[in-house]
Amino acid sequence: MLVSNGGLFLIALVLALWTGAAIWALVTGLQMRRAAGTARRQLRRLTRLIDSGPAIPLIVRSDSRIEGPERVARWLGLEKLPPYLAELSQAARGLDREALDLLGQKITTAQKSGAPFAMAVTAAGSNRRLRIEGRLADPQTIAPGAVLLWFYDATESETRMAALVEAEAEAKRAFDALSGLIEAAPIPMWFRRPPMSSRPGRSWSRPSMGSRRSRSPRVRSRAIRPRAARSPRRSRARGARWRWSICRSRGAASRAMPSTCTT
Structure with a gap:
């Protein structure tokens, strides 16, 4: 079966386009792989930076689901981070029920009004004092209606403040x-x-x-x-005048000299 010159040209053109597409896909894949590796390293670096920082973030979504590192659970004395906010208060662990209820009220207010808030809590069964600062999360990075909480270990500052108040x-x-x-x-x-x-x-x-x-x-x-x-x-x-006044007050008979008056 003979193929004309026009058919050979079309076959060569298709093979050339296929080869070009394969080369473009290979180069693009290598670039995406390199970018993914860079993003992975940056994410790992940021994760380590957050883990070693003085504050820990915790995301509270609109359905009360929470997301955050396990470091928050360790600060609260929990074995692992629970999936919902209401489970942060457990038997002799986590937050007190009153503090958790107050935190829930502030989160609800922040979701409705967008006003930031701050409060101090004490982990149950420990002397650790935690400061919580919350504000409405950016909807471009987190789902709308979520609140971002930052936990600070304020044990030392609270101790110093108490000492200053006492002083x-x-x-x-x-x-x-x-x-x-x-x-x-x-x-x-x-x-x-x-x-x-x-x-x-x-x-x-x-x-x-x-x-x-x-x-x-x-x-x-x-x-x-x-x-x-x-x-x-x-x-x-x-x-001399002082001793003379004493002599006079004692009723001296004559104006004797101050030195002769018995004091």
Whole structure:
């Protein structure tokens, strides 16, 4: 059977097109394989990065199904991550029922309004404090209506916060005790404010009219100055007047010298 030249040309053209298509498919397959290998390595790198990071993501879909790494289950004290949100609370494991109910309410609110939220929970049977931050997930990456939760291990920060709160309360109690001591002191006690302006206690800052205290706040305030700021002559003269007033109050018969008065 003889084939004309036109038939041979058509057969050669078909074989050439077939060979070209095979070569294109081979090159495209190799490129796709290379891209798939790169994506697989990047996915593995991102997975390891998330596993070693300080926060763990958890996806809660609209039907209460959850998706996330097993690290979340370990933080909550569970053997494995359950398929539904309601199963995160188990007997002496996972989250408390009250905390889980509150979390469910916040997730429902976020699905309806899109408002983010944050809350702190404690894993049952452990001292681990977890901080949960949730917001509506991007519908381009996750199904619409899903909420993305981020779990943070806030045990150390919560412990420090509790210590700071206790230290603040102790400082307030000490300040109140010191203020009470200043107010109840029988002599005027002065303290300095941040602008370095002195202020006496309330019992000496508001004396009653006509009393001896209202006429001598300046003398009393000078009496508590450091002795190094006074001159020897003024100190002796003031001491003499003070002893003379004592002698006079005791009813001395004559104006004896201060040195002859028995104090």
